[in-house]
Amino acid sequence: AQSVAQPEDQVNVAEGNPLTVKCTYSVSGNPYLFWYVQYPNRGLQFLLKYITGDNLVKGSYGFEAEFNKSQTSFHLKKPSALVSDSALYFCAVSGGYQKVTFGTGTKLQVIP
Amino acid sequence: GAGVSQSPSNKVTEKGKDVELRCDPISGHTALYWYRQSLGQGLEFLIYFQGNSAPDKSGLPSDRFSAERTGGSVSTLTIQRTQQEDSAVYLCASSLAGRTGGKVNTEAFFGQGTRLTVV
Numbered sequence: 001a002q003s004v005a006q007p008e009d010q011v012n013v014a015e016g017n018p019l020t021v022k023c024t025y026s027v028s029g030n031p032y033l034f035w036y037v038q039y040p041n042r043g044l045q046f047l048l049k050y051i052t053g054d055n056l057v058k059g060s061y062g063f064e065a066e067f068n069k070s071q072t073s074f075h076l077k078k079p080s081a082l083v084s085d086s087a088l089y090f091c092a093v094s095g096g097y098q099k100v101t102f103g104t105g106t107k108l109q110v111i112p
Numbered sequence: 113g114a115g116v117s118q119s120p121s122n123k124v125t126e127k128g129k130d131v132e133l134r135c136d137p138i139s140g141h142t143a144l145y146w147y148r149q150s151l152g153q154g155l156e157f158l159i160y161f162q163g164n165s166a167p168d169k170s171g172l173p174s175d176r177f178s179a180e181r182t183g184g185s186v187s188t189l190t191i192q193r194t195q196q197e198d199s200a201v202y203l204c205a206s207s208l209a210g211r212t213g214g215k216v217n218t219e220a221f222f223g224q225g226t227r228l229t230v231v
Contacts, residue, residue, distance in 0.1 A: 032218050044203070044222040051218075090155065092220075099168060100145070100207065100220050104154035 004103035023091030116223035137206030
């Protein structure tokens with residue numbers, strides 16, 4: 001069975017500092033990997049995905065994620081955090097055209 | 113439509129009553145998901161429909177919960193004899209779950225959710 005782990009319930013980072021939100025996965029075959037963001041009182045928005053190709057994927061709002069096959073990780077990163085980045089972030093995986101499985105979410109708090 | 117549409121956006125019901133939540137997925141999307149999210153918490157998977165395959169009901173918390181998807185499009189989540197612990201935001205998502213124009217499109221797109229309050 002496929003699974004996603006987001007080991008940190010919450011990440012705090014100072015505004016202007018780089019941020020990383022961690023995600024590891026387990027899936028049979030080649031993974032399709034996703035990041036979503038949920039701002040307070042809003043629905044989930046798709047940020048970026050990895051299907052194949054370059055290991056560094058760029059997405060919306062200046063976010064990027066790095067696929068690491070050997071470590072089965074897909075960490076979300078941003079070079080310089082903004083207060084407006086404060087939100088709940090979800091990592092997700094699917095094995096091909098299968099059901100997408102979501103992680104438990106990481107709350108990102110950017111401190112002014 | 114342009115996005116996933118859920119109705120109603122808010123529902124307050126009395127304990128013991130039945131409720132129906134509706135989801136209109138993006139046109140042409142073959143996969144449809146229902147999730148439940150308590151305030152500020154993670155996503156709890158409920159059920160997954162993919163094309164004509166038997167739905168994955170492994171996340172339904174009890175037999176009071178059921179869902180159907182008619183004609184491969186609109187889905188209805190029904191909660192019978194609601195309990196206070198059923199109070200949550202119920203999210204629907206849909207996905208193309210396939211390849212179009214040479215590109216893989218499996219990401220799920222979410223509706224705004226139905227906030228259910230059982231009093």
